Amino acid sequence: MACIGNKTNLKAALSIATSALLGTSVATTSQVQAKDADEWQFDTAYLLYSEVDRVTAGEAIIAGTKTYANDEILNLKFTVDALTGSSANGAVAQPNAQTFTRPSGNGQYVTPAGETPLDDTFQDTRVQLNGQWTQPLVENITGSVGGHFSKEYDYLSLGVNGNLAYDFNKKNSTFSMGLSYFHDIFTPEGGIPKPLSSMLVGDSSSPEWDSEFAKTRVGDSEDKSTADILVGFTQVISRRMITAFNYSYSMVDGYLTDPFKVVSVLNTEGLVQDNIYENRPDSRVKQSTFMQAKYHFDEGMLNMVADVSYRYMWDDWGINSHTIDTRFNIPVGRASYIEPHLRFYQQSAADFFKPFLIEDQSSIDFISADYRIGEMTAVTVGAKYGVVLTGGNELSIRLEYYHQMPTNSGFAEPAALNGLDTAPVVDAIIVQVSYSF
Amino acid sequence: MMQEKRTIKVSKQKDGYGITFNAMACSCEVLIQTSDKNLAKQVGLCVSDEVWRIEDKYSRYDRQSICSQINTSEGRKVSIDEETYLLLNFAEQCYQLSDGLFDISSGVLRKVWAFDGLSCECQHFPNQDDINNILSFVGWHKVIYDRHSITLPNKMQIDFGGIGKEYAVDRCILLAKQLTDKPLLVNLGGDLAVTGPREENQPWQVAIENPKSNKPEKKQDMIIAINQGALATSGDAKRFLIKDGIRYGHILNAKTGWPVAEAPRSITTVAPQCIQAGILATLALLQGKDAESFLTEQEITFWARR
Numbered sequence: 003m004a005c006i007g008n009k010t011n012l013k014a015a016l017s018i019a020t021s022a023l024l025g026t027s028v029a030t031t032s033q034v035q036a037k038d039a040d041e042w043q044f045d046t047a048y049l050l051y052s053e054v055d056r057v058t059a060g061e062a063i064i065a066g067t068k069t070y071a072n073d074e075i076l077n078l079k080f081t082v083d084a085l086t087g088s089s090a091n092g093a094v095a096q097p098n099a100q101t102f103t104r105p106s107g108n109g110q111y112v113t114p115a116g117e118t119p120l121d122d123t124f125q126d127t128r129v130q131l132n133g134q135w136t137q138p139l140v141e142n143i144t145g146s147v148g149g150h151f152s153k154e155y156d157y158l159s160l161g162v163n164g165n166l167a168y169d170f171n172k173k174n175s176t177f178s179m180g181l182s183y184f185h186d187i188f189t190p191e192g193g194i195p196k197p198l199s200s201m202l203v204g205d206s207s208s209p210e211w212d213s214e215f216a217k218t219r220v221g222d223s224e225d226k227s228t229a230d231i232l233v234g235f236t237q238v239i240s241r242r243m244i245t246a247f248n249y250s251y252s253m254v255d256g257y258l259t260d261p262f263k264v265v266s267v268l269n270t271e272g273l274v275q276d277n278i279y280e281n282r283p284d285s286r287v288k289q290s291t292f293m294q295a296k297y298h299f300d301e302g303m304l305n306m307v308a309d310v311s312y313r314y315m316w317d318d319w320g321i322n323s324h325t326i327d328t329r330f331n332i333p334v335g336r337a338s339y340i341e342p343h344l345r346f347y348q349q350s351a352a353d354f355f356k357p358f359l360i361e362d363q364s365s366i367d368f369i370s371a372d373y374r375i376g377e378m379t380a381v382t383v384g385a386k387y388g389v390v391l392t393g394g395n396e397l398s399i400r401l402e403y404y405h406q407m408p409t410n411s412g413f414a415e416p417a418a419l420n421g422l423d424t425a426p427v428v429d430a431i432i433v434q435v436s437y438s439f
Numbered sequence: 440m441m442q443e444k445r446t447i448k449v450s451k452q453k454d455g456y457g458i459t460f461n462a463m464a465c466s467c468e469v470l471i472q473t474s475d476k477n478l479a480k481q482v483g484l485c486v487s488d489e490v491w492r493i494e495d496k497y498s499r500y501d502r503q504s505i506c507s508q509i510n511t512s513e514g515r516k517v518s519i520d521e522e523t524y525l526l527l528n529f530a531e532q533c534y535q536l537s538d539g540l541f542d543i544s545s546g547v548l549r550k551v552w553a554f555d556g557l558s559c560e561c562q563h564f565p566n567q568d569d570i571n572n573i574l575s576f577v578g579w580h581k582v583i584y585d586r587h588s589i590t591l592p593n594k595m596q597i598d599f600g601g602i603g604k605e606y607a608v609d610r611c612i613l614l615a616k617q618l619t620d621k622p623l624l625v626n627l628g629g630d631l632a633v634t635g636p637r638e639e640n641q642p643w644q645v646a647i648e649n650p651k652s653n654k655p656e657k658k659q660d661m662i663i664a665i666n667q668g669a670l671a672t673s674g675d676a677k678r679f680l681i682k683d684g685i686r687y688g689h690i691l692n693a694k695t696g697w698p699v700a701e702a703p704r705s706i707t708t709v710a711p712q713c714i715q716a717g718i719l720a721t722l723a724l725l726q727g728k729d730a731e732s733f734l735t736e737q738e739i740t741f742w743a744r745r
Contacts, residue, residue, distance in 0.1 A: 012536060012722075012737055016715045019532035023525045024609050024712065241520070298587075301518045305587030333585045 042066045047436040054429045057087040057124060074137040081130040088120035092263040092371040093277050094358045095119070095422040100274060101203055105262045106192035107215040109206055118426045121262060128154040142169045150184065159186045165232075174238040184228040190261045193219040197281030198369070201264055218279070226256025242299075248292040258282045265371040266358040272416030275361055280370040282354065283319065290315040307331040320353035321375060338389040343402065345382035351375065351411045357424055360416070373425070377411040380404065384432065400434040445491060447483045449476065454638070455621075458483030462490040463498075463604050465628025469611075472637055473621040482618055486611040486625055493607045497526070497599040499546070506599055514593035524586050526599065526606065533602075533718055534579045540725045541718070542579045542693035544591075546598035552691065552698060564682055570696040577693055605671050605717035608632050612669075612713075632669035632713045642666045647707055647742065661707075661742060669713035673720035674705030674744075690724045701728040703743040708734065 384402025
């Protein structure tokens with residue numbers, strides 16, 4: 003006689019199979035099956051991001067989803083990031099070696115001649131917790147609320163969000179609206195540098211050092227708040243096609259400067275005279291529009307699902323960006339797929355972005371040489387392979403290559419910078435392994 | 440097979456309406472507790488359209504059906520839609536859970552097992568070579584499918600007979616619930632489900648036919664009260680074979696190619712959804728003489744006829 007499962011597994015497995023077939027939630031089936039609904043669905047992932055000669059980040063995620071009776075869904079996500087390596091401090095390369103003081107004020111580091119100055123003290127661990135509760139409110143309206151907590155050694159972020167989605171037109175159309183609010187507190191080691199003040203360089207073991215260093219500081223901590231409004235519309239066009247449109251408006255107020263970044267002050271020949279701490283405006287209004295189309299091709303096109311999206315972002319700092327993201331999900335055999343990914347990104351520089359400052363130029367209010375708000379083009383290419391294992395658990399691996407090319411948005415370079423790489427490219431490899439059970 | 444006439448009949452009953460129609464070679468019925476005749480008719484049309492849709496799509500007798508397209512594909516890849524994929528996936532789960540006993544590709548075995556209730560004493564008992572020969576065209580594990588397509592090896596066939604009717608019941612309940620909150624029952628030839636208890640929390644009284652009895656007044660000898668969920672019956676006492684004093688039912692063991700010996704004539708089970716009840720009853724029958732103990736061990740409510 004064949005052995006069919008164990009005692010409780012058959013009923014449980016059948017009710018899960020049935021809910022998959024009928025698109026109903028397991029929990030609504032009946033009290034008899036209530037036990038099955040108590041089970042959590044887990045997704046785990048490990049991601050490694052590694053820039054050539056710069057930052058390496060490892061990230062582990064575990065997310066659990068539990069569906070209750072009446073289609074209520076609880077989602078909890080726990081993330082741990084660890085960051086090590088070096089990050090550009092904003093100063094330009096020079097024909098001679100340069101000395102910089104660490105952000106903490108404890109010691110100095112030297113950048114060899116001809117190299118991009120990198121602060122090698124980057125090391126941080128971040129713990130993040132997100133929770134989201136989603137439930138139907140009235141017919142065709144789903145509500146969702148969530149909370150966010152994230153903590154680093156020198157950073158604390160707290161956030162709340164709420165969303166409403168309205169289905170109509172036989173659930174072929176969905177209109178959604180969301181609000182979120184974040185409050186972040188930044189307490190960098192060594193305090194907040196005084197904007198535009200000169201970086202103190204000298205003998206940090208001398209008795210006067212601490213009092214001199216303190217003169218370049220304005221406090222221990224700063225904070226910022228972010229409020230976002232998101233409006234979205236999703237439309238099923240046909241059985242093969244679905245489209246989505248989003249608009250978001252984001253207001254950030256508070257400390258938006260990066261306390262670890264400086265700007266080189268050059269003489270007319272191009273030699274560094276001074277490094278001053280950067281200063282950014284204390285507010286930023288960001289808007290973006292997003293459109294996406296997914297199309298499910300037939301057998302002639304390998305049953306592929308094409309996912310193409312475009313985002314346009316603009317803000318009152320003068321940055322605008324275009325992102326084109328394409329993914330092609332191609333089934334391979336009975337239970338696996340391969341998904342090539344291509345992403346193109348281009349942004350213009352912020353109005354106050356300058357790769358360096360020339361001495362005796364007229365006075366400035368805001369300045370930053372952070373390449374992340376400069377003009378740049380970036381490309382990501384990669385692929386993901388996923389396989390459904392026996393028992394229904396899914397394993398996937400993603401491998402991507404990221405190439406970022408800063409471009410000079412019309413800054414004439416003095417003679418001493420000739421032949422030096424003042425806009426270095428960033429190359430990174432991304433590897434992610436995910437497992438769902 | 441001639442198509443039955445596709446009309447529905449609405450009739451007033453004591454505390455609601457009954458809608459009857461024919462589909463899937465059986466008589467079908469919807470009972471709804473409402474005084475609104477238009478609503479009853481609307482629900483009746485919605486349910487019957489859905490049953491006919493599923494019949495057209497998955498009947499192995501209909502040459503236009505996706506089932507026939509797959510069965511005549513001669514080893515070529517056939518495109519499938521999401522619904523078909525989900526049904527195949529469900530069949531796959533049942534195959535796995537039953538360790539291969541339940542197999543939607545076992546239908547070709549009927550070529551050697553001709554069941555006929557009237558000529559019960561075996562006339563065309565196949566020999567083992569015939570069975571072995573046809574068994575090489577059975578085996579769900581040989582079928583390749585994914586979300587978008589299925590490839591069936593040449594000469595193999597699949598058939599949704601073991602799950603189609605029960606699936607239709609569940610689909611109808613889902614659709615009917617979108618139209619009304621009134622209590623209702625969908626019954627497709629004995630496989631049935633209810634949306635919930637009747638008014639004032641009264642259960643539905645469901646009579647199960649006794650296939651052995653030929654006397655009309657004794658035909659329905661078993662009454663089951665159901666508040667929630669579904670009932671399905673597997674087994675057909677009219678179709679069996681007897682050889683060497685052993686009675687074989689019409690349920691075939693996909694692994695041996697033989698009908699299951701000494702199984703109950705029929706088993707009725709309850710489950711939250713009809714398709715679950717149907718599978719549980721079928722899996723129990725496949726256990727032969729151990730059918731009842733199998734269900735008892737799984738803590739499943741059932742009624743068996745021997």
